[in-house]
Amino acid sequence: MIILAATPIGNLGDASRRLVEALEAATVVAAEDTRTTQRLLAALGVQNRPRLIALHDHNEKQRAAELVELARDEDLLVMSDAGMPTVSDPGYGLVVAAVEAEVAVTALPGPSAVLTALAVSGLPTDRFAFEGFVPRKPGERRTAFEALVREPRTMVFFEAPSRVAGTLADMAAVFGHDRRGSVSRELTKLHEQTVRGSLTELAAWADAGVRGELVIVVAGALAVAVAFPDAVTQVLELVRAGTRLKDAAGEVSAHTGHSSRELYQAALAVRG
Incomplete structure (x- = not known):
């Protein structure tokens, strides 16, 4: 079968016992970056050295069929650099191919930057929408936000530190300057920080410069009261x-x- 294995998003202590056991038993691992996986094996004290196969955005379409066939005969452990494979990471195409080929797929749950940032945001968690990475180009970014103006659910975005100030400024302009939000950086790591406030306040905070892995959470739109x-x-x-x-x-x-x-x-x- 194919086993999607969640890996720590920062703190190695978040690696589950099931993940360590799976790595100890694995004969083959499909990894987003084989060097990252090698470092993880060493850091977790795993003595096993499985065969590592690179599976990333640039080769997943070509390798999916080969890996599905491999998974018919032995378990294939699939890992991204951090978090759950397929969630803004490689693996989705492989899962689709496996389902079509009737090859079993399961998962080892674990750390999630999306859920962690949502949980600490102070915003409603009963319903939310994960929007993934924000478009790089300002025009496409604005268009994407325009389409979400009326979204009532809390929204979660990934963004690079070099673009976060501009993204938050665009969010304030499109969603409204008083719309509430939060920015979490370096989740589960030593310098973890979550800043909460209006989108305008967050944009001003980010304008001074931000480092680290970032997750932006934005409150959903209030019900429209004006025709x-x-x-x-x-x-x-x-x-x-x-x-x-x-x-x-x-x-x-x-x-x-x-x-x-x-x-x-x-x-x-x-x-x-």
Whole structure:
């Protein structure tokens, strides 16, 4: 069978007994980075030295069929560098191929940056949406956030430290400056930190520079209490009072939950 094995996201003490036992017994391991896996084996004191096969974003499509066939005859342990394989990491394509080939798939649960950041965020945890890595390009990033303006569930994102300030600024502009959020960095590690506040406050904090692995959690949208036509009217009133159309659409979007882009386009159509 194929065994998806969760690995520590920082603290080696989070490695489960089942993970160590699986590594001791494994004959073959498909690893996102074989060097990282070798270091993990040494750090956990595992004496076994299984055959390591690289499985990453650039070769998964080509290797999936081969690995599925291998898993028919012996257990294949699948590991990413940190956390659960397939969750913003390699492995999804392999699982799909295994399911289609009727090869059994199971998992060894373990650390999750998504759930850990959500749990400590101070935001609602009963319903949430994991959005993965934020798009790199500012235009694509804004478009992605626009599509989530009305999302009522708490949202979880991954982001690189070099881009987090710009991302939080865009989130504040699209979701609303007062929307609540949190940024967790270096989860389970020595310098673990979670900062909570409005998206504007978080953007100002990140502007000074942030290091480490990051997870952003953003509160979901409140229920829309203003009908869309009335929201458009509010936009037009602000414009008549001297506010730029783009800014007016953003301001009304922040307190009604309607998309600023849709408000902008509707108000533009009314103005002719």
